[in-house]
Every structure is written in structure tokens, then in C-alpha cells.
Amino acid sequence: DGGITQSPKYLFRKEGQNVTLSCEQNLNHDAMYWYRQDPGQGLRLIYYSQIVNDFQKGDIAEGYSVSREKKESFPLTVTSAQKNPTAFYLCASKEGAWQPQHFGDGTRLSIL
Amino acid sequence: GQQLNQSPQSMFIQEGEDVSMNCTSSSIFNTWLWYKQDPGEGPVLLIALYKAGELTSNGRLTAQFGITRKDSFLNISASIPSDVGIYFCAGSIAGNNDMRFGAGTRLTVKP
Numbered sequence: 350d351g352g353i354t355q356s357p358k359y360l361f362r363k364e365g366q367n368v369t370l371s372c373e374q375n376l377n378h379d380a381m382y383w384y385r386q387d388p389g390q391g392l393r394l395i396y397y398s399q400i401v402n403d404f405q406k407g408d409i410a411e412g413y414s415v416s417r418e419k420k421e422s423f424p425l426t427v428t429s430a431q432k433n434p435t436a437f438y439l440c441a442s443k444e445g446a447w448q449p450q451h452f453g454d455g456t457r458l459s460i461l
Numbered sequence: 462g463q464q465l466n467q468s469p470q471s472m473f474i475q476e477g478e479d480v481s482m483n484c485t486s487s488s489i490f491n492t493w494l495w496y497k498q499d500p501g502e503g504p505v506l507l508i509a510l511y512k513a514g515e516l517t518s519n520g521r522l523t524a525q526f527g528i529t530r531k532d533s534f535l536n537i538s539a540s541i542p543s544d545v546g547i548y549f550c551a552g553s554i555a556g557n558n559d560m561r562f563g564a565g566t567r568l569t570v571k572p
Contacts, residue, residue: 353503380558391465391549391562392504399558439503447511449494450560452503 352376353453355440361461362427362434370425370456372440381423382441382450385409392439398423427458435459467550467563474540475571482566483534484550492553493526493533494560499546507548508535540570 353374362368372381380399384392394407398417412431417423423442427434437457441450467484474480484493492511496504508519510526510533517524523536533552537544550563 355503389470389564391467391564392551393562394560397558441503447492449492449506449509451506452496454503455501457501 353440353442353451355438355453355456357456358454360456360458362458363461365429367426367428368434368458370427370438370440370458372423372425372453374421374423374440374442374453376442376444376451377420378442378444379420380443380445380450381417382443383407383413383415383423383425384439384441386437386439386455395425395438465550465552465561465563467566469566470564471567471569473569473571476540476542478540480537480540480544480568481534482548482550483532484552484563485532486552486561487531488554489530490552490554491530493524494551494553495522495524495533495535496549496551497546498549498565504549537568540568542570542572544568545570 356371382397383395386392393409395413396415398404404415414426437455439455440453443450465486494509495507498504508517508524513530514528515526521538547565547567549565551560553560
């Protein structure tokens with residue numbers, strides 16, 4: 350089936366630890382995105398990438414890092430510099446300019 | 462960045478009732494999108510709007526792109542229990558790399 354796969358579904362982070370969230374898509378989409386969702390708020394953009402080996406900061410990039418070595422993969426690392434990492438993280442992709450973004454099922458990150 | 466105000470924040474309705482929710486922006490958008498999110502899952506696209514004044518339906522759902530390009534609304538007719546969830550509006554100026562999201566409308570449908 351074509352789609353966007355995020356893993357793991359649930360993730361726990363210890364103090365001072367970096368954790369990496371996986372996002373894979375088999376839709377052949379060029380652009381991929383990472384959002385953070387907190388209760389009662391709209392989604393906020395962390396990073397996005399329009400092509401392989403290129404990515405741009407979103408509104409809340411501090412404490413996060415990404416890579417885009419392959420078209421189908423856009424992993425997000427939550428570093429120890431992110432002091433409030435507890436949230437629901439959503440990955441999205443889209444086919445081309447003016448096309449809507451489609452989302453994976455999310456990863457819920459919590460602090461141990 | 463642009464602020465999207467989505468209202469109402471929550472709605473409690475009886476099965477069979479119609480529902481209306483809307484989003485307003487301080488800035489003009491070129492695209493309006495409406496998504497639905499179920500608990501623990503990602504948002505699913507319901508309707509995409511690309512032209513001012515456009516009225517688009519998807520089954521029992523109807524959405525409109527406001528003439529001023531600063532607002533959009535979503536109507537759900539004859540609600541059913543599976544309509545429960547959080548509905549988000551999203552607006553974009555340039556090619557959907559810069560989407561802004563409303564805070565969501567949480568819909569509860571009582572059987």
C-alpha cells in the first residue's frame with residue numbers, strides 16, 4: 350500500500366538523550382515535512398525538505414535536526430537541547446507545488 | 462506569521478444535526494484546506510480549495526473559500542457518530558510549503 354509510515358508509534362526519552370523519529374514514504378513525493386502538535390494548538394512546522402539533500406527550518410526548529418539522504422526518508426532527531434519535547438509529532442509529504450500535504454499517523458514522544 | 466482563528470473550539474451535537482465551523486485569517490491565503498483527525502492518528506484531508514468563492518462538496522461535507530480570501534467554512538450535514546473528531550483548517554500562500562493551521566474544532570456527536 351502507498352503511504353507515509355512513521356515509527357515508532359510511542360517513544361520515551363531520558364534526560365540528556367537524543368532520539369530519532371522515522372518517516373518513510375513510498376508515494377514518490379518530493380517534499381516532506383515535520384510538524385509538532387500540542388493539545389489545543391494547531392500544527393507547527395519544525396523542518397521541511399523539497400528535494401534530497403536540502404531542507405529548511407520551519408517556525409520551531411530549535412532543538413531539532415533532520416536529514417534527507419533519500420527521497421523516501423526524512424528522519425527527525427529530537428536533541429537534548431529541546432527542553433520540552435513531549436508532543437505528538439507528525440510527518441507529511443506532498444506531490445508537487447500547490448498539492449495538499451498528506452500525513453502519517455504520528456509518533457507520541459514522552460519524557461521518562 | 463499569519464494567525465488562523467478557528468471557531469468554535471468544540472461542539473456537542475445530536476446525531477442528524479448539521480454542523481458549521483469556520484476559519485478566519487489576518488492575511489490573504491491562496492489555498493484553504495480542511496482536515497479531520499481521529500485520536501492518535503494523523504490528519505486526513507477532507508477538502509482542498511484553490512479559488513476565492515469556490516464551493517466544494519465531499520459527500521455530506523461542503524467547504525467554501527471566502528471571497529475576501531481571508532476565511533473559509535466547513536459544513537457537515539446530517540451528522541453521524543463517526544463524524545466525531547477534531548477538524549482543522551489550514552491556509553497557504555505559496556504552494557503549501559507555508560501552511561498555517563487553526564487550533565481545531567473538536568466535534569462530539571451524541572447518538
